[in-house]
Amino acid sequence: MLDILEILERANTGEKMDEKEFDLMYFKKTGEVLKRFPKIKCPEDLNIIINLDDDMADAVFEAGMEFLLETGAYCITTNRVIKYTEEEVRDCIKSIKGEVVFGEGKDQRKFIKRNVEDTHPPGICPGFHAPYTEDVIPELIKAVAMIPRADIIEGCNFPTIEGYQIYGLPFEVYAQKRQIGWFREGIRKAGRPGMGILAYPISPKAATLASILNPEWGIKPSDGITLNPLNGQKIEYEYLAAAVIAEEYGCNIVGGGLPAGIGSYSGGPEGAAIGAVAAQINGILAYRANFGSTGIYCVWPSKERETLWAMDIAIQALVRNTELPLLQYITHYAGPCTEMCLQEVAVKTLILTVNGSHIALHTCTTAVPRWNNVQTPVEALWMIDIADAVIRSRLRREEANRIVKELYMMYKDKLDKPPKGRPILECYDLRSKSPSKEYKEVWNRVEKELAELGLRI
């Protein structure tokens, strides 16, 4: 694969361009590439959310490749464009290994590249890509690590450390080290000392991430870190430096990044789909990701169906045309302890399980912006039960699409004003590791809805 030094050199010597000029070029190229691939079209049939057309998925992959070759990546630190050749991109794809290994001993887990409609269950990362207060974190980590189906655990964020507000690099480094300490202790207390940890960067700085790479007490070479390019194929010096450090250290690197987004410089869902493929390949080349992770956002919540379709076809495109294992994050609009939250998680889990992803839980993104102490382990448990039910039922895309569509119809009118739900301390007991009576009832109701639709968990 292209040497990282070559990436660094191009970030210093590539064509100079204003960021706005790059964004507008990105938008223009999206339209030009899509013109050459008229097959790529988000179905007008509102009943289709999961892509059923393999040829279209392959066209999305080829279009994504061409798009990356024509746009390149953009370094926001140097305001330069990093161009790749076709040979470099093809070579990068060929060099992808079909598996990622996390953890040690009996807690070691292998994430093998899954296929569309794969019968192997997806690997699970139950979160939590969200902020919590210091008092909650240790118990939460233990609760998450004790979930038997959890294969790896991801770090969380927090605004204060030992009562001090985390602000500025020295505090960020201190907090990042304490975070890993909590995780090491948490997985040990949960009886899973070898469980793989995916480091969530407290701040996107090389020094912060470098501070925790330590085989004794920190992130071991058998663990991983998250390094995502910014949306729209943008990279910068701090994460490039972190990629240099992490690649040499030998730990896993999870990343891919997002396209510019639906309604933004990607234009419509078709543009976002090809942009997601390009963003993922760029994530492998620039930040050395060995575990893919892409996603799509949309400016308009009301266009969620198109967003789900674009995300799904981009993943199918990558799964069908590369050996890259993918860890896809689930976000939801509604807050925990609501039917809509579980319906949304079910929809995304169904899609990701049949399209060949491994699955991670992110957080609630809209009803409760990432305030402290929101996400609970219940959403992760729900996600796991759905994924396992999909595998047990040997669900194929057509059938999954039918259930997804029915579930989606239940909450689509609430996307503009999703319910806030309840934060963790109001609907989950960290000591007994069980949901509140209210949350259990919500779970039971949505479980019944799912059973009526034909999926028993």
Add this chain to the structure above:
Amino acid sequence: MQKEMILRELEQAVENCDVEAAKEAAKKALEAGIDPMVAIEEGAAKGVRKVGEKFHKGEVFLPHLVLAGDAMTEVVKILEKAIPKEKAMMSKRGRVVIGTVKGDIHDIGKNIVAAYLTAAGFEVHDLGKDVHEDRFIDKALEVNADVIAASALMTITMPAQRELIEELKRRGLREKFKVVVGGGCVYPEWAKEIGADGYGKDATEAVEVIKKLIESSRQQV
């Protein structure tokens, strides 16, 4: 009749995101003796609002709003020379300086808010990401902004919103600008704690909050 035609030309040029045509139409407006404020409000601004309406319907995308905003800016540059200074200050359009705060390089949310503000007819000055408080303030002074909107995605960059407000106080400018904060991790209690004038949970709410703040501050003048 000629006045109506030129105003329509201005509106269409901006609506079509055609910077050159917009500049030509602005020059014609001046030559025809049309009140520059009328040319802006009833010509170019109408074009931006139309693009905004299409954006809300999902018919056009953020780059169209950016380009329409660029065309509008060029029109204003040409026309403002003919506007007496005191009248220019009374522009009906609210002026917003927006950016992601120092240390934060995430801009998805900020871009959406900027797009919604442009679509709602505001004059938006987007400073991008990782913006130092001095840059926010200097730009706000330069364009005589009504509002400074500061976004932070990460909990560790939220304190930069407080630094912005403190710097405004230190420079004796706190009363001059309304400050609105938002971002993935920002919450209403935080906005209150740091003394912000407003908080927007999402782009729709941010636009409403900014509208209200500008209306109330202009009523007080």
